[in-house]
Amino acid sequence: MSIDAATSALHLSFPPTTATGFVVPQSRSFTVSVNPVVLFSVLDHYLRRQEKQHRVIGTLLGVRSEDGSEVEVRNCFPVSHDETDNQVAVDMEYHRNMFELHKKVNAKEVIVGWYATGSNLNQWNALIQDFYSREVMPPFQAIHLTMDTDLKNDDKLLGVKTYVSAPIGISAKPENCLFLPVPCDVKYFDAERSGLDLLASAKNDTDRSTSLFSDMDNLEKTIKAVFEMLERVTDYVNKVLDGSIPADNTIGRFLMDTISVVPKIDKVEFEKMFNGHLQDLLMVSYLANMTRTQLAIAERLQLLV
Amino acid sequence: MTSSGTPSTTKETLSNVNVTAALDVEGNVPLKSVQIDGLVVLKIIKHCREFFPNPVTGQLLGLDVNGVLEVTNCFPFPGSKADDENELVDGARYQVDMMRCLREVNVDNNTVGWYQSTYLGSFVTHKLIETQYNYQQTFNNKSVVIVHDVSRSTHGNLSLRAFRFSQAFMEAQKESKFTTESLIKNKLTFSNIFEELPITVKNSHLMTALLHSLDDYEHIIPKTTLDKETVVSPLSPNFDTLELSLDPYIEKNLEFLLEAVEEHTQEQNTYTFWQRNVGREQAKMQSALQKRKQENSSRQASGLEPLPEDDILKMYKLPAEPSRLDSLLITAQINNYCKQLNQYSGPTLGKFFMAGELQK
Numbered sequence: 001m002s003i004d005a006a007t008s009a010l011h012l013s014f015p016p017t018t019a020t021g022f023v024v025p026q027s028r029s030f031t032v033s034v035n036p037v038v039l040f041s042v043l044d045h046y047l048r049r050q051e052k053q054h055r056v057i058g059t060l061l062g063v064r065s066e067d068g069s070e071v072e073v074r075n076c077f078p079v080s081h082d083e084t085d086n087q088v089a090v091d092m093e094y095h096r097n098m099f100e101l102h103k104k105v106n107a108k109e110v111i112v113g114w115y116a117t118g119s120n121l122n123q124w125n126a127l128i129q130d131f132y133s134r135e136v137m138p139p140f141q142a143i144h145l146t147m148d149t150d151l152k153n154d155d156k157l158l159g160v161k162t163y164v165s166a167p168i169g170i171s172a173k174p175e176n177c178l179f180l181p182v183p184c185d186v187k188y189f190d191a192e193r194s195g196l197d198l199l200a201s202a203k204n205d206t207d208r209s210t211s212l213f214s215d216m217d218n219l220e221k222t223i224k225a226v227f228e229m230l231e232r233v234t235d236y237v238n239k240v241l242d243g244s245i246p247a248d249n250t251i252g253r254f255l256m257d258t259i260s261v262v263p264k265i266d267k268v269e270f271e272k273m274f275n276g277h278l279q280d281l282l283m284v285s286y287l288a289n290m291t292r293t294q295l296a297i298a299e300r301l302q303l304l305v
Numbered sequence: 306m307t308s309s310g311t312p313s314t315t316k317e318t319l320s321n322v323n324v325t326a327a328l329d330v331e332g333n334v335p336l337k338s339v340q341i342d343g344l345v346v347l348k349i350i351k352h353c354r355e356f357f358p359n360p361v362t363g364q365l366l367g368l369d370v371n372g373v374l375e376v377t378n379c380f381p382f383p384g385s386k387a388d389d390e391n392e393l394v395d396g397a398r399y400q401v402d403m404m405r406c407l408r409e410v411n412v413d414n415n416t417v418g419w420y421q422s423t424y425l426g427s428f429v430t431h432k433l434i435e436t437q438y439n440y441q442q443t444f445n446n447k448s449v450v451i452v453h454d455v456s457r458s459t460h461g462n463l464s465l466r467a468f469r470f471s472q473a474f475m476e477a478q479k480e481s482k483f484t485t486e487s488l489i490k491n492k493l494t495f496s497n498i499f500e501e502l503p504i505t506v507k508n509s510h511l512m513t514a515l516l517h518s519l520d521d522y523e524h525i526i527p528k529t530t531l532d533k534e535t536v537v538s539p540l541s542p543n544f545d546t547l548e549l550s551l552d553p554y555i556e557k558n559l560e561f562l563l564e565a566v567e568e569h570t571q572e573q574n575t576y577t578f579w580q581r582n583v584g585r586e587q588a589k590m591q592s593a594l595q596k597r598k599q600e601n602s603s604r605q606a607s608g609l610e611p612l613p614e615d616d617i618l619k620m621y622k623l624p625a626e627p628s629r630l631d632s633l634l635i636t637a638q639i640n641n642y643c644k645q646l647n648q649y650s651g652p653t654l655g656k657f658f659m660a661g662e663l664q665k
Contacts (some may be wrong), residue, residue: 036519037347043511044344044378048411074351078410094409101403104383106355147512159518186519191354191455192347199343201514202508209340209507218462219652223659245527262663270664278657284555285650288643291562295640299494302485 032143032162033187035072036196038115039147039160045078046117046149055118057081057128059095059135060145061102061109071112071143072187077102079114081128081278088124090131111135113143118150126177129165141165144179160184336502337372339449339467343508345379346465349453352381353422357455359384362436365418366407368548369447372500374467376451377413379420416440418449418469425558426645428452429498429638431518434630438478441470449502468499485628495636501577554649562642565635572632582624590621 038060042246049056077241082089099111112131116125125144132142141164148159163179188196202210213221233255239245265273345365352361363381367374380403382396401465408414418440433450440448444467454464470478473491477483488494508516594617599612 035351037344037351039515040344040347040512043509043515045410047509047511050411094406096447097402098406101399102404104399105352106382189354191357191459192350194458195346195350198506199346199508199512200516200519202343202506203513207507208510208513209505211503212465212503213462215462215648215652216655219655223655252617253650267664270661274657274661278654280573281650281653281657282556284559285647288562288646288650291566292640292643292647295495295636295643298636299496302490302494303489 030069030071030164030182032071032073032145032182032184034145034160034162034184035075036186036188036192038073038076038145039186041076041078042115042117042145042147042305043149046147047296054083055116055149057090057114057116059099059132060113060115060143061099062112063108063110064140066113071145073112073145075102075106075109076115083124088127090128092131093134110137112140113144113145116146117147119146119148119161121146121163121179125179126165129179130191133165143182145184160186331600335372336369336374336447336449336469338503338505339374339376339451340505340507341376341465342367342378342450343506343512345376346463346506348379348381349420349451349465350455350458350463353453353455354386357422358424360422360424362419362421364403364416365420365449365451366404366413367417368415369412369417374417374447374449376417379405380407414446417446417447418451420451420453422453422455424454425456425561426452426454426641427561427638429634429641430635434478434634437468437470438475441475446475451504456557465504467502467504469502471497471500474498483628483633484626485629488629488633495632495633495640498633498637536579555646558642558646558649562639562646565639565642569632569639570633572635575627576629576632579624586621586623590617591653593621595615 042058043059044058045056048258056078058078060073061075061077062071064071079095079098080091102109111132113136114128116128121144129142129144132144136142144163144165146159146161146163148161162182162184164182165177165179168176170177198210198212202208236245236251237255240247349363352363361381361384363379366378366380367376372637383399404414404416421433437448437450441451447477449467449469452466452468454466457464461554471493472499473493477487477491477493480487594614597612597614597617601614604611661664
């Protein structure tokens with residue numbers, strides 16, 4: 001579909017405050033949380049863009065809480081689009097097909113909005129936003145997520161921002177809209193944590209790659225991290241005792257809480273528990289080893305027959 | 306492929322490395338390792354987690370370059386409710402449609418394998434064998450299955466393993482004959498059904514940038530409404546590994562192990578039963594043969610034509626040997642469980658003593 005740009009497009013990119021004179025449709029507090037996989041997919045799409053294409057867009061899928069105040073963006077897929085100075089075309093057919101395919105895998109995820117790379121909003125954003133507003137089930141609003149792949153902001157970071165839109169003007173026109181920023185959060189599940197950790201372990205590597213850890217290596221890493229933290233805390237406490245750093249009540253309270261979490265168990269009781277579990281574990285591992293040896297013998301014998 | 310120019314004119318100018326890459330188009334270089342994109346890791350985890358504990362599968366897309374299988378994207382398969390004919394057709398159409406759609410946005414359009422989720426490493430099943438065999442048959446041995454263990458990954462360490470069939474197993478499966486004889490001929494045992502390939506994870510530059518940005522969490526996503534204290538960076542240290550509760554994990558693992566051992570005993574019983582049957586039939590045959598010989602010698606003594614001995618051999622038919630595939634798979638599975646228990650008990654011992662020190 002091609003959406004022709006109207007000449008009288010009123011384009012407001014970033015309203016700092018809610019302007020008076022019109023009603024914001026959703027006045028309730030509204031939060032968006034994004035799954036890391038979405039951010040990674042957007043970047044991958046951006047990497048694979050066509051030559052001479054400045055930015056990419058795509059559809060966001062996710063779930064809403066019942067009252068619609070919380071939106072969780074869980075998935076996304078790219079949509080091809082074509083953008084010139086005076087025209088923008090979004091491949092609606094493609095968008096519909098992809099959505100149908102996604103629905104087969106996970107029917108719970110619905111269209112919640114769209115993403116684009118780049119930091120600035122222009123008049124095309126308003127038009128695409130209008131299209132997606134019709135795609136999401138009314139009365140909900142389409143969410144627009146931007147990712148700053150140009151790294152042109154002050155912090156030189158991949159800024160992630162989310163917006164909802166509000167109509168503006170005396171008569172509603174699709175190309176007139178007001179983007180209102182909404183707070184957004186990165187949210188993941190426990191199972192995804194380990195994957196994210198693994199990816200993060202490669203971030204300081206020059207060749208940007210890493211291999212998987214064994215359980216033992218992982219434990220060692222974690223214990224080292226704990227040691228480091230303990231040392232930092234000891235250092236801090238010593239400094240406070242010296243008087244070189246003024247004591248901070250909040251930190252003190254946190255430390256108190258942490259120390260009180262260590263359970264007080266009777267020594268004899270603990271000894272008993274400790275030994276019991278230890279024996280269990282050794283037994284299990286011994287039996288497992290024995291089974292494996294048996295299997296190995298069987299394997300050798302089998303070939304001899 | 307990295308070098309896709311016409312081979313006749315450009316080959317001379319290519320360096321040594323590129324020549325092998327160009328030759329690789331014909332698929333001569335065997336796979337040595339698997340390199341996964343960070344995005345794929347996250348996508349697999351997401352898909353597997355959402356449907357946990359039901360097993361799910363999906364397709365892996367990418368390229369193989371010089372013996373390294375690069376997996377750059379993937380997509381999930383819809384969960385199958387029943388494996389009737391309709392479902393299969395639907396699944397195939399879904400795959401074709403998805404591939405076409407992904408190609409339009411420049412995603413690598415080359416199937417390199419598939420992934421599967423598993424619960425506590427119980428993945429050595431008939432279904433996996435069949436699917437992987439099909440993949441490896443169709444894609445010229447350049448296809449892997451990546452197994453993701455959700456339950457282990459929640460313990461703080463990601464569990465992803467890449468497998469493919471060994472040549473020996475492929476041959477045996479091709480003949481679909483798993484008798485003692487063919488197993489010995491192919492030197493096939495439970496430990497060489499699969500070849501495990503090492504996995505490395507690679508991030509693109511932009512993803513590295515994103516990970517660094519996530520470290521600076523407060524900058525990337527400006528906080529307006531939430532107070533600063535509740536902000537936790539997604540990459541803050543993770544101490545899930547220090548979790549001490551080991552009982553559920555070991556319990557479940559042992560339970561599975563017991564089940565597998567029981568199945569194994571059953572298989573053994575079937576096998577001994579068959580052996581006994583064979584023995585009995587053979588004894589019968591021998592005695593009949595003996596009888597015939599006696600009869601023949603007495604007939605010869607009285608000057609009569611000896612009776613043929615062939616029909617006796619035809620009369621007694623030896624029962625066919627039961628397929629050893631099941632027992633092979635079960636042993637592989639048992640081996641897996643035992644390995645897991647061992648792998649798990651090591652770090653847990655460490656954790657125990659740490660907790661012990663803490664109490665002092």
